[in-house]
Amino acid sequence: MDPHLLRTFVSVVENRSFSAAAQELGYTQSAVSQHIAALEADLGPRLVHRRPVGPTETGERLMEHARPLLLRLDAARADIARLHATRSTQLTVAASPLAVTPALALALARIRRVAPGLAVSLDVLGREAVVAAVMAGDADLALVDGAAAPTDPLPLSDPGPLTTTAVAEHPLAVLLPADHPLARRRTLQLPDLTDAHWLDAPDTAIPLTQLRAAAHTDGFRPQVTYRGTDIRGVGTLVAGGHGLAALPLTTAAELPGTAAVPLSAPRLVHRTEVLHPTNPPAPVPELVALLGR
Numbered sequence: 001m002d003p004h005l006l007r008t009f010v011s012v013v014e015n016r017s018f019s020a021a022a023q024e025l026g027y028t029q030s031a032v033s034q035h036i037a038a039l040e041a042d043l044g045p046r047l048v049h050r051r052p053v054g055p056t057e058t059g060e061r062l063m064e065h066a067r068p069l070l071l072r073l074d075a076a077r078a079d080i081a082r083l084h085a086t087r088s089t090q091l092t093v094a095a096s097p098l099a100v101t102p103a104l105a106l107a108l109a110r111i112r113r114v115a116p117g118l119a120v121s122l123d124v125l126g127r128e129a130v131v132a133a134v135m136a137g138d139a140d141l142a143l144v145d146g147a148a149a150p151t152d153p154l155p156l157s158d159p160g161p162l163t164t165t166a167v168a169e170h171p172l173a174v175l176l177p178a179d180h181p182l183a184r185r186r187t188l189q190l191p192d193l194t195d196a197h198w199l200d201a202p203d204t205a206i207p208l209t210q211l212r213a214a215a216h217t218d219g220f221r222p223q224v225t226y227r228g229t230d231i232r233g234v235g236t237l238v239a240g241g242h243g244l245a246a247l248p249l250t251t252a253a254e255l256p257g258t259a260a261v262p263l264s265a266p267r268l269v270h271r272t273e274v275l276h277p278t279n280p281p282a283p284v285p286e287l288v289a290l291l292g293r
Contacts, residue, residue: 001042001043002038002039002042003069003070003073004035005035005036005042006039006066006069006070007025007070008021008025008027008032008035008036008039009035009036009039009048009059009062009066010063010066010067010070011025011032012032012036012048012053013054013059013063016052016053016054017053018032018033018036018053036048043058043062045058046058046059047059047062068157071132071135071136072135074135074136074137075135075136075137075161077137078135078136078137078277079137079161079277079278079279081137089118089119090118090119090120090121091111091118091120091121091140091141091281091283091284091287092120092121092123092138092139092140092141093108093120093121093122093123093139093140093141093142093143093287094123094125094129094130094133094134094138094139094141094142094143095122095123095124095125095130095143095144096125096126096127096130096144096145096203096229097124097203097204097229097230097231098145098204098231098247098248098270098272099130099143099144099145099272100122100124100143101168101272103167103291104143104291106290107287107290107291108120108122108287110290111283111286111290114286115283118283123139124229125203125229126202126203126229127145127146127202127203127207128157130142130143130144130275131144131156131157131275134162134275134276135162137277140276140280140281140283140284141274141275141280141284141287141288142274142275142276143167143272143273143274143275143291144156144272144275145248145270145271145273146206146207146270146271147172147206147210147211147214147246147268147269147270147271148268148269148271149214149266149267149268149269150267150269153166153273154271155210156273156275161278162275162276162277162278163276163277164273164274164275165273165274165288165292166272166273166274167272167273167274167288167291167292168271168272168291169269169270169271169272170248170249170250170269170270171248171249171262171263171269171270172246172247172248172262172263172268172269172270173246173247173248173249173252173253173260173262173263174188174190174193174244174245174252174260174263175205175234175235175244175245175246175247175252175255175258175259175260176238176244176258176259176260176261177238177240177241177258177259178239178257178258178259180259182261183261184259185261186261186262187261187262187263187264188261188262188263188264189263189264189265190211190215190263190265190266190268191217191265191266193244194215194217194219194220195219196220196243196244197221197222197223197242197243197244198211198220198222198223198243199222199223199225199226199234199237199238199242199243199244199245200225200226200243201225201226201227201228201233201234201237201245202227203227203228203229204226204228204229204231204234205234205245205246205247206246206247208220208222211246214266214268215266222243223242223243224237224242224243231247231251231255232255234247234255235255235256235257235258236257238255238257238258239255239256239257239258240257246263247260247270248270249262249270274288274291274292276288
């Protein structure tokens with residue numbers, strides 16, 4: 001299976017357009033059509049409906065494999081490039097929103113003091129995009145957060161050949177409107193909230209998939225989906241009664257119009273982990289050490 005054809009297929013499906021895929025990839029529309037036809041000839045069944053453009057059932061199944069395959073190819077290319085890279089004067093950090101903390105800012109400040117010529121770039125992305133960025137070599141180091149049992153690693157989707165280190169743990173809380181009937185509780189138990197109205201904010205609050213896994217239920221159905229990366233947006237929607245959210249207690253307690261009630265069961269913590277390649281550039285080990293203090 002030609003990875004160039006596979007990349008074209010993913011672009012067509014994600015854009016729902018042959019012309020948009022051509023523009024994204026720098027091809028002509030005719031070349032994109034030829035790529036899709038060649039991939040279909042290779043695999044057999046039709047993969048893409050032409051009008052309207054979208055994946056067939058077989059195409060949907062291929063998409064489940066295509067993104068991880070392409071990401072692994074990008075990761076291999078980046079890993080080889082790092083072996084022969086010269087010392088860089090640029091440090092790129094990718095972080096999920098809840099991983100951007102005062103501890104990170106302080107660690108970056110200390111790194112810049114010992115390396116005054118170092119230019120630092122911080123990219124705030126969704127959780128999956130953070131992992132993809134460091135795998136593909138677009139970031140030197142990634143910080144990603146989520147919920148996990150105190151002794152378990154984060155449930156990351158195929159982090160590949162990366163080194164993972166836990167650097168912070170904090171108690172979890174349920175964020176409710178200030179006038180919610182449960183707002184004055186001392187603690188809350190997650191299984192008691194499976195039928196409540198929740199806010200789905202997968203890139204900012206704790207993903208509902210992680211809550212379902214922890215509570216062993218298919219509950220926690222969202223009323224509203226928020227696709228931003230601004231924590232204040234989550235707080236505003238919760239305060240307005242659009243659903244509950246799970247956040248680290250330290251963050252949740254600062255959001256106006258809401259109440260943060262600690263989560264007592266099951267035993268979950270908010271964990272932040274650092275991901276980096278096995279052969280990172282010079283500033284990365286020092287930054288990891290500072291973050292782990």
